[in-house]
Amino acid sequence: MAQPQPAELEISKHVPIDDVPALNSYEEEEEVDHAYLAAPKQTRIFRGVLLQMILLGALSFVGPSLADAISGLGGGGLKDPDLANLARALSSTMTCIVTLFGGPLINKIGIKTACVIASFAFFFTGSGYYVNLKYGVQVYLVIARVIVGGSNGFLYVAESTAMLSYPRFQDRGTYISIWSAMRNSGGIIGGAIILATNYKTSGAGAVSAATYLIFLGFEASGPIWAFLLSPTKKTRRPDGTKIPTSKEITWKSELKALALHFRHPRVSFTTTRLQLHAFVANTDSCYLPNFTFLATHFSVRARALASFLGPTGAVCTALLFGRFLDSKRISRKVKIWLGKTLVLVPQLASFIWVGIEWNKYPNKVALDYDLSRSTWAAAYLGQLLMHCSGFCFQVYLYWILATFSNDLKAASRIGGTFRAFECAGQATSFDLVSKYPRALKTFYFNASLIVHATIFMIILAKSVPETPAEVDDMVRGLDQVAEDESVESKQ
Template sequence: MDPSKPKHDNEVHETADHAAGTSYVYDGGLVDEVDEAYLRAPKSTRFYRGVLFQMILFGALSFVGPAMSDAISNLGGGGLSTPYLANMATALSYMAGCMITIFGGPLINKFGIKWSCMIAAVSMPLAGSAYYVSAKYEVDWYLLFARLLGGFTSGFLYVAETAAMLSYPEPNDRGFYLGIWSAMRNSGSVIGGAINFSNNYSRANAGGIAWSTYLIFVGFECTGVVWAIFLSPTGRVRRRNGSRIPMPSNISWKKELVALWRHLQRKKTWLVSIPAFYSFFFGGTMGTYLSLHFSVRARALSSLITPYLPYLVMFSTGYWTQLSLYWILGTFSTDVGSSSRSGGLFRAFETAGQAVSYALNSKTGADPRIPFYVNAAILVVTVPCMVFLIRLVPEVPATTDIDAADVVVHEDASDPDRK
């Protein structure tokens, strides 16, 4: 197939039957789809290698990492006395995350999902410790450095967990496993909010939160390495019926980048960019508003509950539609290679939106109405993009790496020694 030939996003590729006993190409060779040894293994082994336990571990990583970081951000300005330094640090973090997630597909396909999560887990305690050092000792450079470094490493987790959520479950089970991950991640924000309020409920004045609050978050973040260690390599993960996870072929860095470029050229990639960009755009605007206009106690309470009906509606529908967007992404491919690129670009657009949101709110004396105007304008553009994206959902998701397949086939055709 000519590699320059454009692809159709709604094209359904022929795939092998998923019934027990059928076969397909797995990691470069033809193997049985169902692992009979796994089905005969003890129940504890099947649970440990199963998709359910992997999703629980991803949920735990999100619980102690991004969720705890969000709980600090939900205080408004990271709980500091003024929001501008924290907003700048958060903008740097998401900018760094965006740079990693753009190339997240090739990186995850080379390092693997487990080791990518390990990289992210090691740096999780930097977030809480940076705010603690800034609040107590006024060492601002460490906050900026820690958030920047944490942004680079968090990018690995963003892509790894998204790739796993899109490729590990069977298509008819994906909603169930997405629900488990989302529930654990969001419960982390709730528990983080409870920590904020329990430590600061008596502080009715303006200013920063109690320093000890950050140390509790550091304790949670330090457990991230434990959950990452328990993850199974993708090649050892099995679905409920014993089937293996479709794995990408072992291609070079050059061909990975070519496959990423092909993915960027797809219509669905650009349609999903606007909803992804907008999905968490409210963070910087809301956090700055809380920091400038509410006391420490009110900010701590707001991180536990949403005080106004509009916020309640925004959060509930936001989490619901965010899960729908992940489900739509999963319908375009179920193999790890293509899912890594889809997830990486999705999280790149998402973190870019968060970086812009916090950057707009990092300048002292800026008109606070501008972020609200930008937020409303992006919402108007998001709606038609979602409509067109839904129309591209295929009848059957592809189980092969639709981006890299043509690259490998074209190379084989041009190199007769690779027969």
């Protein structure tokens, strides 16, 4: 009896190869650019992958990272966190909508253009919180967060595409961790600013208005870093090779390729689970209830110190974890399973820790490291552990996603799809904690989901191929799309 053939093979049998353009073929072979290797050192640095990672990190530094530093205060540093959490929920919703179509957008306009678009909206974050705190204009804060959410969608897909495709496979752990460290450096600087401007405030309430003005200065520098980026076609790896990129296709084909991604078993099965895991373990959403916990149970200066210590610890652990993922002394199979253990065990432990501490303080208090150091430490260290392990999870997840394909356009599609699901989890999480009485219940809900997410992460780890594909393996059969377009154009 004849064996049933996969749909991809059936398509290839019925489509004449000579009549269909190879949409998964490369524009140029992956060959060494000797002109680049012979160029002056400053040119090699300017066009090199390392500088592109640093510049992308700088963009995250002055954009999402400083926004996270404000969120790290608990409720955006406002006395009442409800409005800030609602604004973040709307912002994440807008980001989700943009990233949903991020793959086709990045493939058509390019990584640099997407980053330039995003950079011009960074200043809305600080200005929104400042205007609300200074003048009580809440509408502007909400509108500002919506604008930033939409523009951040461009940056999120652009940076995820670069993370997944720019470095060589054996170096991706290190480069991803460098980007993650740069992204957290904004939190360190922002946390230091917050601590310096609020260290005298031992009671509860809102942070100093001057805090947001300093943030505005950093955010306004975003376009500088974006314009310094090199276009992908001019970017080179350390060995002189170009970034593997498949041929250009039409908008219609891009949308059909995106649809094929959503229908692919790997995405339909694993990305939904990644959203679930992002909801409980991603760096921006795993401790969202803790943001409310900080706002309602810690003094202003204790929250300011937390916004400094969290990113500092995350930078150190992320860099070490990235070096571990690129270690040549450990087999890839061992790194996959050991890395997952190093991420999930601290996550589970921190959830238990924070849950115990939260139940100790059902009502609003203002825990302070100077007034009661041991009590403050016991309440905060669990959240610090969750923060550090959350960023290690981010590095690990990007590293896993990078194992499936080397193609830039494939990276943009999978990166956009993942960030869309991730942002959906964030939006849901912020919405659930927009009212304090529900925050503790949300925490318990997260804790129950992390058990299921752990199971699905094991399934994802088992699906990792031996070597990355050189094409977008999810759109094999897209040649039929090109034939359909060719027929339609002739009619």
